[in-house]
Ligand SMILES: Nc1nc2c(c(=O)[nH]1)N[C@H]1C(S)=C(S)[C@@H](COP(=O)(O)OP(=O)(O)OC[C@H]3O[C@@H](n4cnc5c(N)ncnc54)[C@H](O)[C@@H]3O)O[C@H]1N2
């Protein structure tokens with residue numbers, strides 16, 4: 399009987415948890431850490447912003463002056479004239495604010511001492527800086543409270559507080575934070591170390607990139623596919639072992655490579671299903687411990703296997719290229735995210751089917767799809783739209799060019815009845831797709 403997807407996921411999670419080394423964190427230079435995930439909280443060595451500053455090009459004022467009685471009217475109805483004393487650009491040394499005056503300040507300039515609010519230049523008369531006096535309209539004066547258009551020191555992060563919590567992906571914004579805090583590319587950050595992965599691909603018919611094809615042969619798509627997938631999933635390194643269909647040779651090379659290179663994880667593709675030359679399965683059945691080969695109730699990615707060689711976990715993915723890739727997303731990612739924490743876990747979201755589709759009886763289907771972010775259905779509460787998804791390519795797992803056009807995997811639960819247009823389905827965003 400086939401394993402359920404959840405049973406296989408928890409088997410892989412358990413296998414990786416049992417074999418993961420304790421030192422799964424590494425210090426990386428910041429300029430080599432893009433996309434990696436912080437292993438510990440990053441504390442702010444300084445406040446951001448470092449000083450209280452202006453949020454607008456305008457005039458720093460003391461709000462008490464705006465409430466003062468006016469000549470010729472009450473404070474609520476009459477405009478207010480203020481002499482302009484001083485001008486402060488971003489980067490200027492902190493200025494002093496004179497009571498009863500306005501100080502011209504540019505966005506980012508330190509708020510002059512004594513001022514507590516900023517009025518944007520376009521809200522005074524004349525709306526310019528080359529003027530000795532400004533007039534503040536009564537309604538602008540009334541609307542200007544202490545703190546208006548002022549960015550308090552430490553309002554983004556206080557000195558000593560957590561700027562980036564453990565688990566933050568070092569994306570562009572986080573790298574911007576590091577730079578704002580004064581870190582350079584040569585500074586190091588503690589990131590979650592992904593496994594050192596040994597990718598195994600091949601088969602008699604599978605030739606390395608660039609080799610001229612002979613009848614019956616194909617190029618190795620899965621080796622580069624797996625390398626790219628594991629690199630973007632936070633692997634510390636990815637090495638590659640090419641194999642043919644000689645079980646004795648493969649057994650010896652695998653044992654030798656694992657013994658000498660000590661990878662944290664071996665991932666194979668192909669050679670595991672029902673054929674007469676299933677080199678991976680035959681070799682592992684000889685030398686691996688805790689071996690399991692069987693079917694999971696999903697298409698693609700049905701045939702799966704796992705075990706350990708010399709204590710190192712081995713995940714065996716099916717050889718059809720789309721099956722290899724979909725297996726990474728549906729089985730490897732959840733286990734890696736849960737145990738190593740080096741990649742984001744899968745985040746399924748809801749979409750509506752843009753076409754009728756017939757599910758498989760007894761097996762989940764993971765079809766490749768394109769999310770239509772413009773079309774879609776309105777949510778009943780009026781808070782937005784559920785995107786519509788259209789399938790790209792057929793169900794067969796050799797259709798790799800269609801997979802390259804997909805930006806989501808579409809989960810079609812097992813069933814017998816056709817699913818009409820508009821059926822709610824779960825979709826998983828994946829790297830790739832076509833940008834219009
Ligand atoms: N009698 C059965 N046959 C098959 C079954 C089954 O249940 N019973 N399952 C099918 C499914 S589903 C899949 S998926 C494949 C998985 O087979 P293997 O993992 O043993 O993979 P191979 O037979 O080695 O290769 C399958 C296919 O993929 C091509 N391939 C393999 N490696 C690469 C590579 N590195 N780059 C590009 N292409 C590769 C290979 O040439 C084959 O065409 O089994 C079905 N059969």
Ligand code: MOO
Pocket residue numbers: 696697698699700701716718721794795796
């Ligand atoms: O599961 Mo196979 O992975 O359908 O092609």
